[in-house]
Amino acid sequence: MRELGDLVVDLSTRGDRATAVYRALLDAVRSGRLEPGERLPPTRALAADLGVSRTTVATAYDRLVAEGFLTARVGAGTFVADAARPVRPPRRGTDLAPRPGWDQQPHPTSGSTPKPAHDFRVGIPDARLFPFDTWRRLVTAELRVGAHDLGVYADPAGYPPLREALARQLALSRGVTATPDEVLVTHGTQQALDLVTRVLVAPGDIVAMEEPGYPLARDVFTSYGARVVPVRVDDEGLVVDDLPPSTRLVFTTPSHQFPTGPPLSLERRRALLDFAGRHRCAVIEDDYDSEFRFTERPLETLHSMDDAGRVLYLGTFSKSLVPGLRFGYLVAPEPLQAALRAALQLSVGYVDVPVQAALARFLEDGLHARHLRRARAAYGERRALVLEAVHGPLSAHLELVPCQAGLHVTTTLRDQEADDTDVVRRAAEHGVVVEALSSYAVTGRPRGIVMGYGAAVTESITPGLARLAAVLGAAPSTPPRRPR
Amino acid sequence: MRELGDLVVDLSTRGDRATAVYRALLDAVRSGRLEPGERLPPTRALAADLGVSRTTVATAYDRLVAEGFLTARVGAGTFVADAARPVRPPRRGTDLAPRPGWDQQPHPTSGSTPKPAHDFRVGIPDARLFPFDTWRRLVTAELRVGAHDLGVYADPAGYPPLREALARQLALSRGVTATPDEVLVTHGTQQALDLVTRVLVAPGDIVAMEEPGYPLARDVFTSYGARVVPVRVDDEGLVVDDLPPSTRLVFTTPSHQFPTGPPLSLERRRALLDFAGRHRCAVIEDDYDSEFRFTERPLETLHSMDDAGRVLYLGTFSKSLVPGLRFGYLVAPEPLQAALRAALQLSVGYVDVPVQAALARFLEDGLHARHLRRARAAYGERRALVLEAVHGPLSAHLELVPCQAGLHVTTTLRDQEADDTDVVRRAAEHGVVVEALSSYAVTGRPRGIVMGYGAAVTESITPGLARLAAVLGAAPSTPPRRPR
Numbered sequence: 001m002r003e004l005g006d007l008v009v010d011l012s013t014r015g016d017r018a019t020a021v022y023r024a025l026l027d028a029v030r031s032g033r034l035e036p037g038e039r040l041p042p043t044r045a046l047a048a049d050l051g052v053s054r055t056t057v058a059t060a061y062d063r064l065v066a067e068g069f070l071t072a073r074v075g076a077g078t079f080v081a082d083a084a085r086p087v088r089p090p091r092r093g094t095d096l097a098p099r100p101g102w103d104q105q106p107h108p109t110s111g112s113t114p115k116p117a118h119d120f121r122v123g124i125p126d127a128r129l130f131p132f133d134t135w136r137r138l139v140t141a142e143l144r145v146g147a148h149d150l151g152v153y154a155d156p157a158g159y160p161p162l163r164e165a166l167a168r169q170l171a172l173s174r175g176v177t178a179t180p181d182e183v184l185v186t187h188g189t190q191q192a193l194d195l196v197t198r199v200l201v202a203p204g205d206i207v208a209m210e211e212p213g214y215p216l217a218r219d220v221f222t223s224y225g226a227r228v229v230p231v232r233v234d235d236e237g238l239v240v241d242d243l244p245p246s247t248r249l250v251f252t253t254p255s256h257q258f259p260t261g262p263p264l265s266l267e268r269r270r271a272l273l274d275f276a277g278r279h280r281c282a283v284i285e286d287d288y289d290s291e292f293r294f295t296e297r298p299l300e301t302l303h304s305m306d307d308a309g310r311v312l313y314l315g316t317f318s319k320s321l322v323p324g325l326r327f328g329y330l331v332a333p334e335p336l337q338a339a340l341r342a343a344l345q346l347s348v349g350y351v352d353v354p355v356q357a358a359l360a361r362f363l364e365d366g367l368h369a370r371h372l373r374r375a376r377a378a379y380g381e382r383r384a385l386v387l388e389a390v391h392g393p394l395s396a397h398l399e400l401v402p403c404q405a406g407l408h409v410t411t412t413l414r415d416q417e418a419d420d421t422d423v424v425r426r427a428a429e430h431g432v433v434v435e436a437l438s439s440y441a442v443t444g445r446p447r448g449i450v451m452g453y454g455a456a457v458t459e460s461i462t463p464g465l466a467r468l469a470a471v472l473g474a475a476p477s478t479p480p481r482r483p484r
Numbered sequence: 485m486r487e488l489g490d491l492v493v494d495l496s497t498r499g500d501r502a503t504a505v506y507r508a509l510l511d512a513v514r515s516g517r518l519e520p521g522e523r524l525p526p527t528r529a530l531a532a533d534l535g536v537s538r539t540t541v542a543t544a545y546d547r548l549v550a551e552g553f554l555t556a557r558v559g560a561g562t563f564v565a566d567a568a569r570p571v572r573p574p575r576r577g578t579d580l581a582p583r584p585g586w587d588q589q590p591h592p593t594s595g596s597t598p599k600p601a602h603d604f605r606v607g608i609p610d611a612r613l614f615p616f617d618t619w620r621r622l623v624t625a626e627l628r629v630g631a632h633d634l635g636v637y638a639d640p641a642g643y644p645p646l647r648e649a650l651a652r653q654l655a656l657s658r659g660v661t662a663t664p665d666e667v668l669v670t671h672g673t674q675q676a677l678d679l680v681t682r683v684l685v686a687p688g689d690i691v692a693m694e695e696p697g698y699p700l701a702r703d704v705f706t707s708y709g710a711r712v713v714p715v716r717v718d719d720e721g722l723v724v725d726d727l728p729p730s731t732r733l734v735f736t737t738p739s740h741q742f743p744t745g746p747p748l749s750l751e752r753r754r755a756l757l758d759f760a761g762r763h764r765c766a767v768i769e770d771d772y773d774s775e776f777r778f779t780e781r782p783l784e785t786l787h788s789m790d791d792a793g794r795v796l797y798l799g800t801f802s803k804s805l806v807p808g809l810r811f812g813y814l815v816a817p818e819p820l821q822a823a824l825r826a827a828l829q830l831s832v833g834y835v836d837v838p839v840q841a842a843l844a845r846f847l848e849d850g851l852h853a854r855h856l857r858r859a860r861a862a863y864g865e866r867r868a869l870v871l872e873a874v875h876g877p878l879s880a881h882l883e884l885v886p887c888q889a890g891l892h893v894t895t896t897l898r899d900q901e902a903d904d905t906d907v908v909r910r911a912a913e914h915g916v917v918v919e920a921l922s923s924y925a926v927t928g929r930p931r932g933i934v935m936g937y938g939a940a941v942t943e944s945i946t947p948g949l950a951r952l953a954a955v956l957g958a959a960p961s962t963p964p965r966r967p968r
Binding site: 016019022026030063066093094095096097098099102103104106107132135136139140143144156171172187188190191194198199200201202203216219220223225280282308309310325326333334335336338339340341342343344345346347348352355364365366369373 | 500503506510514547550577578579580581582583586587588589590591616619620623624627628640655656671672674675678682683684685686687700703704707709764766792793794809810817818819820822823824825826827828829830831832836839848849850853857
């Protein structure tokens with residue numbers, strides 16, 4: 001850090017020295033410390049004072065002259081331009097208000113908290129397993145000159161070779177038979193939910209969803225003015241008989257109910273498709289986490305049982321790759337494609353084309369399948385440790401909800417009068433981050449503990465869950481009291 | 485192309501040979517040409533038949549075994565797995581229908597048409613000017629292991645260093661004073677419009693927009709159930725006196741009206757801010773193309789004149805970089821940020837983090853400014869050629885709408901009873917792609933020709949516009965007839 005009068009130049013930061021000098025001068029002009037008309041020191045003098053080369057200072061001056069902040073007068077030197085008035089401090093207030101329903105805080109993102117010692121958050125994969133070097137190689141190749149015409153607006157449905165690769169991949173791994181024209185590339189599950197709701201749901205329409213269920217789906221439906229009806233789940237998944245007859249859209253997680261775990265039974269699947277046919281209602285099948293199964297063969301998808309084009313199938317790469325890449329897909333019948341693409345084009349447009357092309361190669365060259373095999377092995381090991389604790393030290397307090405897939409294990413509290421949010425809060429004080437089952441339910445029931453193992457360090461699992469058992473064994477810190 | 489019975493292996497495509505063999509076998513299994521229980525030829529035999537190495541065939545077999553399509557029985561050979569039933573052909577129909585308003589076709593994307601000989605499309609920059617090598621270097625650096633934690637969900641508002649760089653850049657180039665907390669990173673103008681509408685506009689609300697104006701903005705407002713009121717523009721821009729008193733939101737392009745060109749006069753700017761204050765109405769300032777000005781100093785933004793926090797400022801990098809990168813930003817007062825971020829999180833989430841980081845460096849290291857200087861020089865040259873034609877061969881038919889910025893020139897037809905869409909259609913038959921001014925207006929008036937020069941090859945401009953003059957000089961092919 002060097003100073004020249006008021007000029008503070010931080011030469012320790014990343015980036016070249018000319019940029020550091022440029023920024024320091026710019027800050028001085030914008031803050032009013034260097035005033036319009038003021039003469040700057042000659043480059044040679046400032047360079048000597050700062051201990052940098054004269055070229056460095058000259059480069060900074062040139063840039064500020066080109067941008068209109070300084071003026072150079074031949075023979076007279078360099079001056080702060082008359083037009084370079086200091087900026088006003090930003091305003092803060094407004095009398096504008098969001099319309100009702102939008103005055104909510106965003107859901108906390110996982111990235112906003114430091115990683116806990118015993119990390120059992122739900123829905124976070126292990127980025128350490130991701131083959132970064134391979135991914136970088138693929139992206140770099142697609143960024144070579146001439147690989148893609150980035151000068152035009154691309155197909156809003158997604159890069160065609162990626163849609164072909166996805167259609168092939170879904171047929172292969174999930175028995176989803178779709179043409180590439182039925183596949184839309186999205187920025188993840190959330191965008192797929194948004195597009196479907198936007199196109200199919202009018203304000204006042206009934207949307208039925210599993211209770212407990214996925215909170216961010218509920219919030220999307222509500223934001224479009226839908227009346228969201230929670231429908232209970234049991235050990236066969238969604239209780240189809242409880243669906244209101246006038247339902248316009250059902251949101252379901254058939255391969256393993258989120259967050260409790262059981263798959264939707266074959267009988268219920270048939271009943272749900274019958275219901276959809278009788279009431280001309282649409283069904284969203286969210287096939288989250290289906291890549292991580294720990295049984296022999298995955299169940300068939302609801303989509304593959306649907307002959308009438310009423311199931312819209314969606315999935316994400318946020319778990320099977322990393323959330324930071326933002327990739328998902330939506331499979332929808334051809335007659336809905338024009339509307340979905342119009343909605344996509346009006347709301348966001350498409351994903352960065354070179355990155356789509358890199359993902360297409362990642363799938364087509366078998367690199368995704370290879371990554372999944374490695375990831376499955378690592379997650380299987382962690383899952384076994386969690387189950388060992390659930391059957392061992394935790395078994396006095398928690399009962400396992402059986403489930404063969406995904407990146408988390410769900411349990412219910414044996415004492416349903418105990419407060420799961422209190423357990424979660426006290427566990428966090430001991431460095432153990434788990435989630436309350438009740439937080440996924442608008443009714444606040446059932447109560448239980450959900451333990452993710454995607455992001456957990458393998459060695460931290462057993463000691464972390466031993467601490468959780470201790471917390472469960474201690475008396476609650478406050479009498480259970482829940483708002484409703 | 486080699487065949488073995490039904491097996492067709494295309495060894496000419498990109499990707500390795502084992503992948504080609506794998507795909508051919510997989511297609512054969514999935515189509516039912518290889519049936520469950522059928523024995524595959526030994527690797528040595530198939531390798532000899534295909535003229536590939538035995539390892540190549542073994543690799544393909546191994547992958548299919550791992551994926552459950554083949555089973556290997558020790559001593560007996562490799563068989564098609566019993567569970568590998570052929571897939572059903574995809575269905576086509578559905579009885580689901582999009583809700584009213586969404587049964588539209590998406591706007592044609594520029595990418596969907598081959599590049600014409602004389603390309604005067606509006607809003608397309610020249611991707612050949614983009615510094616691809618520099619961009620690839622920046623992205624590659626941000627994709628190195630450990631640069632970003634892609635294992636967590638990032639801040640929906642955008643990568644913090646990019647928001648800081650944008651705040652600095654906007655202050656510098658546009659006098660927009662915003663803290664990084666007031667800046668949201670979006671996937672482009674379209675997403676910014678979508679977020680603002682979602683959060684501020686209820687069904688039935690009045691949104692006023694310039695007529696002629698930006699069609700994709702109109703469509704977003706309409707899709708949320710707004711009543712869109714077209715308000716005429718003159719040579720001082722939006723006619724503020726014509727705004728309906730109950731307007732909830734005004735969409736305007738003050739720095740140069742889109743698509744006609746004039747800036748909003750200082751008097752009108754004051755009147756618009758007064759109007760917004762009296763009626764507690766929000767104003768979207770779309771500062772599109774403001775990077776490309778061909779006068780000494782840009783006008784101050786409306787945002788910088790607004791002391792009450794009623795102007796939401798948005799811009800895009802689709803023109804100053806390339807559309808394929810999908811970057812834009814929204815500056816909004818702090819009290820609206822929670823709602824906007826919640827809307828962003830529910831609809832899409834954030835842009836790929838390493839790419840955001842690359843853009844931050846591109847801005848901070850002065851590479852964007854350098855690119856703009858080069859691009860401005862190239863576009864200035866093309867602009868001069870277009871203006872030369874407008875003042876020369878085209879002047880008998882077209883009148884220039886004066887404008888000092890952007891990537892297109894707007895003209896009106898001297899004969900306002902002539903049909904501009906007919907001119908556009910006939911010009912296209914001669915390889916000259918221009919746009920009809922009336923296509924930007926719901927009233928179909930005024931009529932004129934809009935000529936973009938972002939994507940035009942410099943040498944093609946003068947001959948292309950000579951052809952356009954010939955088309956304008958010829959009699960219309962059909963009598964003018966327009967709906968409305």
